[in-house]
Amino acid sequence: MYIKKFFRHPGFLLGAGLIGGMVLFYGGKRGTEVTSTDAFCASCHVHPHATDSWKQSTHYDNQRGIVVHCVDCHLPPHGFPYLREKVKTGMRDVWSTIAKDHEKINWEEKRTPEAAERHTYQASCIDCHSNLFPRGLSREGEEAHLYFSDHQNEISCVRCHLQVGHYKEGALHAHNVDFGKQTPVSVKVFTEPAQVDTFVSFTERIPGTTVQFDMVAIPGGTFVMGSPENEPFRKPDEGPQHTVHVRPFFMGKVEVSWDEYLAFFTQTGGAGHGTQQEKGVDGISGPTPPWGDPAQGWGRGTRPAITMTWQAAEAYCKWLSKVTGKNYRLPTEAEWEYAARAGTQSPYFFEGNPKKYSRHGWVRKIVSPDTALIGRYVVYGMNSGGKTAEPAGILPNPFGLVNMLGNVAEFCSDWYAPEYPAAETENPAGPADGTEKVVRGGSFMSDAADVRCAARDYTRTTDWLKTDPQMPKSIWWYSDCRHVGFRVVCDYPVQKTK
16 A cells, blocks of 8 residues: 555656656667767668768868768758658668668669758758858859859759769869860861762761761651640640641751760860861850769760750851751751651650550559660660660661650750640741740650650750859850750751851
8 A cells, every 4th residue: 555655656756757757868869879870870871882982072081170970961950850850761761771672773873963952951051051151262152152042942052062972083063174175086087078969868977077977867747746635644735736747857866965066065165266266167156164064974975965055055056057068957846746756646656655654653653664665765764774875775766766755855946835836837936936945855864754755845044054153154054954955957958058
């Protein structure tokens, strides 16, 4: 009886509650400390480069001897949000360690700004870097941080500083003044462009370079532009469907490659401009040096050129017209869709329901889509590995064009409008004016729903220049768009420009 009274005494209950609370508090605190160490994080993290790249980064290897720990970036700075995200992150990492096949994970694909934004916290960056204008900050840094201060809800720190937490060799966040400089090679250069007198496919040669590329003869014809209302994943701007006629034209077999674009860059941009003047076509301005690496570290060569602005693509076409004596330009939207369909009227130029190929829908989140057929014709989100690809290995459409629906999206000459000007049926060129340009075709980032022949998109000039630290921002390079390139067309009959 006395024992029962003792345990029920208010004083005992209060004391037990205090002791229990202290145990929970200090135990929880100690548990949080132990599970927040770098060693504990590394014991569960399965990606092989995390610790090594962190120790090579400026968050570890710096002159001040300051070490920025895993939780300093990958969790919110303080309080309940810290604990909440810690539990969520811990559960996710434990599940990944136990259940996932680590050998099948493409770690390079996850080292992107989009992925980093999901695993870092803006508040944590600012908690450490409270002074955005420290002594010694460069002029470009001041301009960039001033822009960031006015747009904190629109742009993240990792968009510009992706490599500060995990080092990546070759990554550059500065003016790339050496971009496009090539070591001279003792290979015979072309002195004359291709001569085109008949409507057959030909190989163009760029005079003064070793670069050549294939142009495909696209016969004129009539087709139904846009998608029917019952097509899976159709968007409102893909209509109304209307019949369009296009004249014959030549089109690049593949997108403009880095080899081709760098020929333009070295002859017209930066230090190469003097060479261009000697050739007598100095009226074409060329790109200034880019900020960072436009090729994203993926390689150049025959990979499609990316990150140039629509204006830069236009300048390339004018330059190419000058040096070859033909009329090269960007395709109209109607020409692009006509060439992509290549005589077909289905969602793709090959067989298949978009629902079968897409990851949209809860079923496809569990059961992977069928990629066997679409993967033969399209480089897209399911087979790209998160980067552009060389054209080899991709099958052409019935016209002989490669990567029309994927690899990189492509600029068109038209202004964008949310619906087609249905009155234009003969060689339509789109609206008379607008604010953004049409972009057609999917990219290495796209779902199968967005690589359909009728899928449309448009430039987003402001959004694609947010991390450009220059004032004014570049008219030549997009800092935040790595999935768009372009393909050229050439008029027929060939109109001499010289």
